[in-house]
Amino acid sequence: MHPIRKQRLQIILLVLLFATLAAGLIIYVLGQNANFFYTPSQIKNDEYRKGSTLRVGGMVVEDSIKRFDETLAVEFTLTDGNAFIAVVFDGILPDLFAENEAAIATGVIKDSGELIASQVLAKHDENYTPPELTETMDYLKSTNYKNK
Amino acid sequence: MIAEIGQISLILALCTCVLMLVTPILYTQFQNGIWLRLSRPLAINHLLLILTSFICLTVCFLIDDFSVRYVAQNSNTLLPLVYKVSAVWGAHEGSLLLWMLVLGGWTAGVAFLGSKISAKFRSHMLSVLAIISLGFLLFLIFTSNPFERILPIAPEEGGDLNPLLQDFGLIIHPPLLYMGYVGLAVPFAFAIAVLISGTMEKEYIAWCRPWINIAWAFLTAGITLGSWWAYYELGWGGWWFWDPVENASLMPWLIATALMHSSSVTEKKGTIVTWTILLSIAAFSLSLLGTFLVRSGVLTSVHAFATDPERGVFLLVMLALFVGGSLFLFAFKGHKLASNQNANGWTRELLLVINNMLLVSMTIIVLIGTLYPLVSDILNLGKISVGPPYFDFFFVPTTVALAIFMGMSASSRWSTSNLSESMKRVILPLVICLISSIFVVFAIEAFSRNYSFSWSALITFIAVLWIFLTLIEDIHLKLRTKMVGVIKNKSFLGMTVAHCGLAILILGVGLSSAYSTQEDLRMKPGSSTYISGYRFNFRELNEIEGPNYSASQGVFDIYVGDNLRGSVAPEKRRYFSGRDVMTEAGIRTNLLKDIYISLGEPINNNEWSVRLYVKPMVRFIWIGGFLIAVGGIIASFNRRKS
Numbered sequence: 001m002h003p004i005r006k007q008r009l010q011i012i013l014l015v016l017l018f019a020t021l022a023a024g025l026i027i028y029v030l031g032q033n034a035n036f037f038y039t040p041s042q043i044k045n046d047e048y049r050k051g052s053t054l055r056v057g058g059m060v061v062e063d064s065i066k067r068f069d070e071t072l073a074v075e076f077t078l079t080d081g082n083a084f085i086a087v088v089f090d091g092i093l094p095d096l097f098a099e100n101e102a103a104i105a106t107g108v109i110k111d112s113g114e115l116i117a118s119q120v121l122a123k124h125d126e127n128y129t130p131p132e133l134t135e136t137m138d139y140l141k142s143t144n145y146k147n148k
Numbered sequence: 149m150i151a152e153i154g155q156i157s158l159i160l161a162l163c164t165c166v167l168m169l170v171t172p173i174l175y176t177q178f179q180n181g182i183w184l185r186l187s188r189p190l191a192i193n194h195l196l197l198i199l200t201s202f203i204c205l206t207v208c209f210l211i212d213d214f215s216v217r218y219v220a221q222n223s224n225t226l227l228p229l230v231y232k233v234s235a236v237w238g239a240h241e242g243s244l245l246l247w248m249l250v251l252g253g254w255t256a257g258v259a260f261l262g263s264k265i266s267a268k269f270r271s272h273m274l275s276v277l278a279i280i281s282l283g284f285l286l287f288l289i290f291t292s293n294p295f296e297r298i299l300p301i302a303p304e305e306g307g308d309l310n311p312l313l314q315d316f317g318l319i320i321h322p323p324l325l326y327m328g329y330v331g332l333a334v335p336f337a338f339a340i341a342v343l344i345s346g347t348m349e350k351e352y353i354a355w356c357r358p359w360i361n362i363a364w365a366f367l368t369a370g371i372t373l374g375s376w377w378a379y380y381e382l383g384w385g386g387w388w389f390w391d392p393v394e395n396a397s398l399m400p401w402l403i404a405t406a407l408m409h410s411s412s413v414t415e416k417k418g419t420i421v422t423w424t425i426l427l428s429i430a431a432f433s434l435s436l437l438g439t440f441l442v443r444s445g446v447l448t449s450v451h452a453f454a455t456d457p458e459r460g461v462f463l464l465v466m467l468a469l470f471v472g473g474s475l476f477l478f479a480f481k482g483h484k485l486a487s488n489q490n491a492n493g494w495t496r497e498l499l500l501v502i503n504n505m506l507l508v509s510m511t512i513i514v515l516i517g518t519l520y521p522l523v524s525d526i527l528n529l530g531k532i533s534v535g536p537p538y539f540d541f542f543f544v545p546t547t548v549a550l551a552i553f554m555g556m557s558a559s560s561r562w563s564t565s566n567l568s569e570s571m572k573r574v575i576l577p578l579v580i581c582l583i584s585s586i587f588v589v590f591a592i593e594a595f596s597r598n599y600s601f602s603w604s605a606l607i608t609f610i611a612v613l614w615i616f617l618t619l620i621e622d623i624h625l626k627l628r629t630k631m632v633g634v635i636k637n638k639s640f641l642g643m644t645v646a647h648c649g650l651a652i653l654i655l656g657v658g659l660s661s662a663y664s665t666q667e668d669l670r671m672k673p674g675s676s677t678y679i680s681g682y683r684f685n686f687r688e689l690n691e692i693e694g695p696n697y698s699a700s701q702g703v704f705d706i707y708v709g710d711n712l713r714g715s716v717a718p719e720k721r722r723y724f725s726g727r728d729v730m731t732e733a734g735i736r737t738n739l740l741k742d743i744y745i746s747l748g749e750p751i752n753n754n755e756w757s758v759r760l761y762v763k764p765m766v767r768f769i770w771i772g773g774f775l776i777a778v779g780g781i782i783a784s785f786n787r788r789k790s
Contacts, residue, residue: 022509026513026516026542029537029538029541029542030516030517030520030534030538032537032538033534033535033537033538033541034520034521034524034532034533034534034535034538035532035533035534035535036530036531036532037530037531037532037533053535055533067751067752070670071670072668072669072670072748072751072757091668092668092748092749092757092759093748093749093757095720095729095730095731095749096728096729097749131447132531
């Protein structure tokens with residue numbers, strides 16, 4: 001083979017190899033850090049990736065917020081109208097976190113079925129609902145959902 | 149009436165754009181120079197019309213004309229005057245009008261500061277800018293009209309400007325950012341004009357470089373300011389969240405950074421011309437992508453996008469036309485620009501190409517991380533969010549690599565490969581940097597009770613010292629070999645300032661993440677807590693009144709031992725209009741260390757959840773960012789030999 005062509009071929013192969021490695025690494029790291037969103041119903045029906053960090057969203061059930069003494073730990077229940085999930089969170093709740101409002105908890109589900117949250121998000125201003133929750137909140141509003 | 153004047157001005161600006169667009173075509177048709185001479189008055193007319201429209205909207209805000217829907221939605225009579233002005237660009241419609249105003253300004257700039265390029269080339273550039281302006285004016289008038297009236301009955305009182313935006317940072321953040329975003333349209337128009345003409349003159353790229361530098365400097369300043377604003381205004385103490393909106397501004401910045409470096413090679417050596425052209429197209433395409441992501445509503449929800457497709461689809465079509473059209477042109481004409489000069493070996497060109505590869509890789513990583521959740525949702529593969537660890541995983545090593553090659557480029561030369569000389573030059577900086585970094589990190593561990601050994605701090609010190617020491621070595625060598633002329637060169641000075649800025653930025657990022665302490669806890673007035681060598685005493689809780697809000701204000705005294713070092717007063721504000729609640733952090737800084745306190749929520753009658761941070765070196769992030777921007781400005785004043 002002509003030496004210039006040979007050199008070009010080597011460069012192309014090297015670039016391909018590097019690109020493949022990089023793409024593989026990106027896909028792997030992306031997979032490790034992509035947090036899936038689920039509704040409480042999906043969790044109840046076991047339709048989620050066990051053991052990984054995930055996000056669960058719904059409406060905060062009325063009278064479900066319980067505080068612990070001494071620490072910041074707080075417990076509340078999220079619902080999508082069909083199922084419930086208990087969330088335990090040790091930290092500062094966002095400003096607009098409230099009963100009968102939308103919230104998303106990120107964390108890991110324990111064997112007991114509780115979500116141990118590392119982060120809780122609520123709407124960040126009056127006219128905004130977290131995008132994942134628009135459907136759930138519209139559904140709850142349309143059924144005029146109240147505590148059963 | 150005022151709103152109608154604004155409206156008509158916009159329509160007239162649209163007509164001006166059409167004229168500006170066709171002047172080169174008419175020139176080619178009739179070969180009459182008058183068509184080329186027309187482009188200047190048209191450009192200034194375009195700017196004045198948009199400015200008129202912008203002033204009209206501002207006046208509508210100042211006189212509380214709530215019959216204009218946009219004003220009614222984003223302002224009220226209680227809003228302080230300065231925020232009434234900044235509310236003009238506080239939401240979608242007005243923000244696009246600002247976008248247009250900035251584009252008008254850049255276009256007029258090209259028209260009047262383009263004496264070094266031929267009239268024909270300039271008219272081609274203006275024609276491209278006019279197409280962009282045309283697209284956005286159509287978008288503004290048909291989907292996002294800021295002058296739309298609420299008729300027949302106007303509301304008595306308006307809504308409110310989002311309280312998060314009622315802040316000094318938000319007054320100047322969007323204009324700065326847009327100056328950068330939209331300024332990248334100039335190199336884009338340049339690239340298209342070069343592709344049309346089929347040749348790249350050396351003087352032309354020399355003419356274009358200051359435009360790239362200035363747009364890039366504004367973008368840098370805008371992003372830095374946004375990060376600073378997020379830090380003190382959002383109350384979470386973070387300065388970068390890998391939020392899609394932030395990523396949308398970071399991508400064009402990374403590519404524009406690559407473009408600055410590649411264009412220096414193209415000017416000096418006449419090589420990598422096609423690559424520079426491609427980067428110019430990519431930088432503005434990513435600006436457009438950012439505008440699409442932020443302005444289409446697609447980030448709020450792809451479903452919202454599907455139910456109200458007007459804006460999103462319009463922007464998407466425009467994005468496809470601009471990116472597709474320019475890449476199509478590039479595919480057909482780009483090869484004509486290819487240069488055959490190949491420099492081999494350890495040259496500065498090679499190092500700058502490596503810099504470009506790293507920056508482009510970083511952009512691709514951000515692009516994938518930003519678009520993957522959207523694609524996944526559209527394809528019904530699940531709703532996901534990509535967390536910061538993904539970005540951190542890739543950005544830490546690539547940034548370190550950038551720093552290493554930055555140091556090496558200081559000791560390399562244009563064209564001539566001299567690896568052994570380069571290596572000899574970097575040995576001393578390398579040795580000093582390794583030894584002193586290790587020494588400093590262990591000294592911090594030994595002498596401070598609050599900080600333990602940290603690998604990230606060690607890597608940070610090595611990277612930062614490496615950049616500084618190689619710069620010093622280079623300046624020292626230039627002084628010794630009487631190359632003082634090079635040092636006095638604005639281009640060299642600008643580069644040095646910007647590289648020092650990056651080193652300072654890395655120092656801030658690395659050390660603040662290595663040595664920060666955060667504590668969330670319950671406190672009541674009168675109670676104290678110890679963090680990182682400080683005692684925080686929650687002295688009292690007051691109820692205070694602002695112009696358009698009421699607030700709970702906590703007063704915290706900070707002690708070292710028994711000495712009072714200062715007090716901060718974080719607030720929890722409740723705005724009268726709407727039910728918005730805002731956390732206003734209390735921050736005490738002495739440049740080297742920030743103490744950051746924000747109020748969480750009342751837990752019971754007298755206890756509050758409180759967030760306390762001690763963040764060393766965090767200020768360096770923004771100081772570094774602004775130095776980078778200053779470097780870009782300095783470099784753009786470089787006088788070139790003609």
